[in-house]
Amino acid sequence: MLRIMAININKLLILFFILLGMVCYAQVQDSVKDESSTYYNIAVNKVSNDGKWVVATKVYRQNYDTAVVLTTGKSGAQSLIGTLIRKYQYSFVKDNQLLALGQGKAVLWNLLTGMKKDLKTSQDGTESENITQSGTMEKGQKYFLQTSDSIIHIYNAKSKLLEEINRVQYFRVSSSGSVLYIVKKEGKETQLVKYFGNKADVMYSTPGMIRSMEETPSGSIIILKEETKGFGNTNSSSQKLVLFDTRRAELIFPDMNDIRRDEYLRCTEIQNGKAIMVTGMTHIPAEKSTVDIWYGNDGNLEAKQEGAFVKRYWIWKKEGNKVIKIPSDRFSTVISLNNPDYFLMFNRDELQNYSTLFPPVHGFLYDLNKGMYEDLGIMQAEVSVSHCGSHFIYKNKEDLWVLVDTETSRRVVLPKKDLKKGYFSPDSKAIFFESSNDLWKYDVEAGKLIALNIDQENEVNVITKNETDLYPESGYNFRKSIVNVSAPVLLSVTQKGSIEKTYLKWDRGKLQTLIASSASNITWHKTDESFSKAVYVEESLNEPPKIVYKEIGKEQGKVVFKSNPQDKISEIIRMETISFKNKEGVSLKGLLYYPIGYARGRKYPMVVHIYEVQSRNPNQYLSPLNNFPVGFSIRKLLKEGYFVYLPDIVNGSSGVGLSALDCVESSLDALQNHVGIDAKNVGLIGHSFGGFRTDFIAGHSNRFKTYISGAGASDLTRMYFSYNETSFTPFYWQFEEGQYNMHASYAENRKSYKENNPIENVHKVNAPILLWTGTEDKRIVWDQTMEFYIGLKRNKKDVVALFYPGEAHVFTIGSKAEKDLALRIQDWLDYFLKGKRNISWIERQIKKDAL
Incomplete structure (x- = not known):
């Protein structure tokens, strides 16, 4: 007994000294000047209707209480009118x-x-x-x-x-x-x-209490939700809807009988106030009892945490002030189709097997007047509805759009795949589809689909559209989607393989370029109603964000504000795009950033950061504020004398881990003749999905001197069969259709899951590895990191694991944990890639005579 007490006391003393060390470590870093404290991002808050004035906020790391007021009539420093605090x-x-x-x-x-x-x-x-x-x-x-x-x-x-x-x-x-x-x-x-x-x-x-007031999207009706006391019983209360017709200045009292006080009412406007669909939702809290029973055929596991919702539905028709109850005995979910007589119905849980985040549904078109159901078959959770409710489109299980005439139930399958979001014209005679190659128009009457020749090579998106979410609490894409082509429309064209955009004014077939980004990023924009002028924020690798005012037809915009004038380092940052192919012959790229002060003839260590495709944004401004994932700052590493390399990774036939290994090693092969890189001092770092890939590569590669893995999955088998508390679902959808992209269940392809599982090769890790996570991480649970640590420890590998109490998947900005981790990551890289010594917290694991 005394021996056990002594062991416990020793454990407490060790824990005390560890915590004391962390506090001291945090205090040391607090005393170091933080360069990021003087830098800020710029956010445009307000632009006057005439485009003459701009208010923009300086967003510092710790505050956003400073705003600048600018005039677009002048440029440079003269544009600054003043500052607000x-x-x-x-x-x-x-x-x-x-x-x-x-x-x-x-x-x-x-x-x-x-x-x-x-x-x-x-x-x-x-x-x-x-x-x-x-x-x-x-x-x-x-x-x-x-x-x-x-x-x-x-x-x-x-x-x-x-x-x-x-x-x-x-x-x-x-x-x-x-x-x-x-x-x-x-x-x-x-x-x-x-x-x-x-x-x-x-x-x-x-005499009642008006609990809320909302305006319908058309502005034609003000909806009041009023709480009323029950007659003869002061403890009971209910609620009712009161509608105010803004055009006629009339009050309307829909007769919906008694509505419980705790029932949430969601109102969806139909045809600009012609009718309103009312959804009543009553929350049933999750039961707390002696035993919690989980059934294998349960399609609503979310209710285990969130509780369930019982719904009922009504349609109020303005003509005659009629309220009709919509039946919900056969189908639990009823969706407005912007038509007072037709509704989409399905049971959301019916096809939910959790192999996809948003499962398909078996949809039915319900005719309220006839009380009849038309079977639409299996459909994806994506619907766009016309302005007058006469038509809607949905995606079928073959990923093709289907056009439905609500009155006739006639269905037409559009033959082309890769048509993304669809928007009806106001008269419902045409549908415009975004796609990865051009903007497409479908003529409803003629049944013809044609490309509009906006840009046949790149992705075209509609910016100015009128959208109303018809099922907001679901996460599904069910919307009334309209684009008014009789007025000017703002389009964006995104260059393939990048985030570079061109903004176009499209007016009755005529195109004009409003904003174009080539060697820069446009991160925000606002135009006037006629799209004749725009205000936007532009940045590039070598230039901090600036606010630009541009008039259409003029080649150059006017710079009205430059942020971070103290930044002289960005001007000299050098980046090179490296082209390579993986073993499957896929052409990929990597972004190679050079150390500040790079001198030819010297060798420099390199940090390789991995995630997925990272080459899409070669023009990003490397602000000291850019430190995502936590502790990884490209700019700081460049200042400390490191190359930083961001290679692309794509999934191939071999699986998510082996594909990453292939892409990363192929990307390193492309650098083998680079005279400035010290190939013997290269480290690999990744967070989340990149952390998983780092864990995997660590068990298969001999190209790296050290590894840093943050909040990564280490055991795919356990993760596949786990319950994700952020999505309230089993996690296997993430593997079968999500980021891990295994294209099969575990039972269907056990071999691939095993071959791509980091924990299967934990004994082969041959370089020191730093692991870190937050103990409140519910996305990739923290004990995935613990499991990899335990595996490394059992196999006598050099590992240090950092567990941060109270932190989640992404650390709190400005927290002690964030600062602590950033300093430890820098220590770790300096120790193993630069040979820096006398770092006690590392050398407690790594003996001096071991290197």
């Missing part, structure tokens, strides 16, 4: 004014004269510090402020007070921007107030 809401007011709010204070800034006015809402004229919301209406003709005492103050553009509305609970500006809808208390009543023009009118008053 701790302001987070921005609105443009008429006459070139900017309304900014933050930390309870609001300021109105005349951007032409430079005059700033601190806004005061109190009656005695003193400055108020309790402003909670701000905004504009009528295209900036008016602005409003809400204060913490529940008062909305409405002003004209000259700051004249027009209206004060008290006891406000919440509000919204209409989609047209001309009306302010307000829910407020008045005595014992709750009211809906409409502020329009210069007048506030009470549209509805009730």
Whole structure:
């Protein structure tokens, strides 16, 4: 007994010293100047409607409380009008004014004269510090402020007070921007107030509580969800829908009988307010009992954690104010097809075997008037619906689009594969399809599919479209999808094998280039309504992000802001694209970054980072803020005198692990004659999927001096048969159709699973390896890392494993764990690839005389 107590005490002492070491280690790194603290990303917050003014936020690693205000009328430093601190809401007011709010204070800034006015809402004229919301209406003709005492103050553009509305609970500006809808208390009543023009009118008053207010996408109906007390029983309550017709200024009370207070009501607009489909959802919490029973035929394992949802459905038709209950006894899921008489129905659990994340469904078209079901067969979870609900398209199990006429049930299978998302024209006479080669048009009446010759070689996507999610809680792609080709349409063309984009204005068949990226990345853009001008952020390998203003037809844009002017290193970063082929003959690329200060004739160590295809973005700006995965900063490694190599990896017939080994070693073969790389000092690093591949390669290759693997899967067999707590599903969908892409179940191809399993060859790892993970990782559970560590330890391999309490798959930005890991990764690489010594936490495992 005493011996056991002594052992336990020793264990506690060891744990204490380990934790003390970690604290001291973190304190040491805190004392080191962090270059990233002075760098920032740039995010465009607001652009005025006329394109003259831009507000952009400097996003630092630890804060985003600084914004710059720019004019597009000038370039360079002259474009900077001024700076705002701790302001987070921005609105443009008429006459070139900017309304900014933050930390309870609001300021109105005349951007032409430079005059700033601190806004005061109190009656005695003193400055108020309790402003909670701000905004504009009528295209900036008016602005409003809400204060913490529940008062909305409405002003004209000259700051004249027009209206004060008290006891406000919440509000919204209409989609047209001309009306302010307000829910407020008045005595014992709750009211809906409409502020329009210069007048506030009470549209509805009730003794109940209005729990929420929403506007339909068309703006034609305001939906109120009201909680009412039961008669004769003060403890009971229910809810009802109240509809306000914004065009007729009329109230409508759909008769839906008693709706429970705890039932969530989701409303889906049909045909711009012609009808509303109401879905009632009641949550049934997961049971907690003596035994938790799991059945083999259960298609809803998500309910084990999330609980289940019982749903019922109604359709409210505006004509005659009719409410009809939609039957749900045969099918649990009912989807709007933007038609008050036709619905898509299926049982979501029926075909769920968890071999795919979003399983196919056996769909039926339901005719409400006839009470009849039309069998549509097996369909993928992707549906696009027309503007008037007369047609919809879905993908069948052969991955072909099928066009359905709702009234006739006539189905037409479109013959071409590789048609991606589809968008109906407003008149439903045409469907436009994105694809990896051009934009395609299907003529519904003629039944012809033609390419539109936008770009026959590259991927074309529609940017300006009108989409409404018809089943938002599912994750399925069921949408009303419209593109209005009678007005200008913004398209993007993505170059194959890259993220480089060209933005085009497509107007009645005529194409004009608005923005083109060649040796740079366009990371954000905003255009005016006519697409005649644009504001966007552009960056490149050798230049930090900059904000550009460009007018269509002009070859060059105007740079109105350059970020991180202190950065002189990016100008001298050198990168080379390496071409190679794997053993299957697939042409691939790798990005090779040179050490800062590279001198020909010297040899430099190299760090190889792996994931999947990494060559698509050769023009990324290497900011000190770019450290994903955790602890991997290309820029820092280049400054420390390393080559950094990012080779492409694609899955081949041999399987996910062997394919990675093939691609990585083939990529290294392409560098074998490089005079600057020290081939004897090359390390491999990866995180998540890259961590799995690092584990696998470590058991098969002799090309690396050391390895670093973060949060990777080490045992495919165990992982395949595990339950994933992030998706609430068994994990085998990830292997059969997902990232691991094994194309077969474990039972169908046990040999391939075994051959590509890192743990099967843990005894063959022949170089020191650093493992790390967060103990709260639910995506790749932390004990996958522990298992690989145990395997390495049993086989007397040099391994150090880092387990970070409280951290998940991606570490918290700015946390001690993130800083600790970054420093240890640098230590590890320096120790093994540069020969740096006297790093105690490494040498505790690696004896000095062992090298």
